[in-house]
Amino acid sequence: MRISYSPGYVAPLPDGHIFxxxxxxxxxxxxxxxxxxxxxxxxxxxMVDFANLCTVHTPRYxxxxxxxxxxxxxxxxMGLPWSKELAIRSRLAVQGTINTGIMALQDGIAxxxxxxxxxxxxxxxEGFCVYNDVAVAIKVLRQSKWVNRVLVIDCDVHxxxxxxxxxxxxxxxxxFSIHGEKNYPFIKPxxxxxxxxxxxxxxxxxxxxxxxxxxxxxxxxxPELVFYLAGIDPLESxxxxxxxxxxxxxxxRDRLVIETVTQKEIPLALLLSGGxxxxxEQTVEAHAIMYAAAKEISAPxxx
Numbered sequence: 001m002r003i004s005y006s007p008g009y010v011a012p013l014p015d016g017h018i019f020x021x022x023x024x025x026x027x028x029x030x031x032x033x034x035x036x037x038x039x040x041x042x043x044x045x046x047m048v049d050f051a052n053l054c055t056v057h058t059p060r061y062x063x064x065x066x067x068x069x070x071x072x073x074x075x076x077x078m079g080l081p082w083s084k085e086l087a088i089r090s091r092l093a094v095q096g097t098i099n100t101g102i103m104a105l106q107d108g109i110a111x112x113x114x115x116x117x118x119x120x121x122x123x124x125x126e127g128f129c130v131y132n133d134v135a136v137a138i139k140v141l142r143q144s145k146w147v148n149r150v151l152v153i154d155c156d157v158h159x160x161x162x163x164x165x166x167x168x169x170x171x172x173x174x175x176f177s178i179h180g181e182k183n184y185p186f187i188k189p190x191x192x193x194x195x196x197x198x199x200x201x202x203x204x205x206x207x208x209x210x211x212x213x214x215x216x217x218x219x220x221x222x223p224e225l226v227f228y229l230a231g232i233d234p235l236e237s238x239x240x241x242x243x244x245x246x247x248x249x250x251x252x253r254d255r256l257v258i259e260t261v262t263q264k265e266i267p268l269a270l271l272l273s274g275g276x277x278x279x280x281e282q283t284v285e286a287h288a289i290m291y292a293a294a295k296e297i298s299a300p301x302x303x
Contacts, residue, residue: 116273156231
């Protein structure tokens, strides 16, 4: 299984910033140290070019991030202080997701140790999301004729408002989001299929609801590629989550999605999305659950 990763995924942030930027390098180290993956399986993506970036983002915003031409309101809405390293990191992560989609189509399954920045809109970023990597990857892969029908399974606790808005008029892109109903974003453009969960929803209700949703989705849509946004912020311990999943429940969720897709032999692209556990170590370990499950489950299907 090949995984997109670059040391450039980590950009400097001020001390005390809530976004766990070091989780990307931490997860890379963890997966190797635990002998889940070898270093040779990680692929440096390079930076997305502006022609591909601007299949989704306006030139003014796409180049504005790169050149630092954003006003204070735009930077505040983005939630991350601008730096050249952040601009580089953002382009690397987008190309990482494009490459992950291609590698999934080639190999059956692939991952990105970043991605899932689903709040970014064509002309602005928000919620720690600079560029919408999922949307750019889908646009590029469809325009390049790699694939036509794409499904997004978004299990981040926050609704994927950017992705929903970008693909609202494209019936061959099915956007599914299961999220906290009362959580950010407070204006939620409709996805193809949205499920809003009550605060404190626990393992049993979450897994039952997700299982039924997947049955419904695959009964009415036949994707050629699936992007899975495996945010860990539904965990009870998450700073912003408001749901009550345990680590066992999170693993059950990841296994459910991965098993459902791989058993149908549909290419699957894995993305991190969000997560704000009490410590960096807990954040890394929670994200690693998906990769451990993916390695085990996919082995009989994809070599």
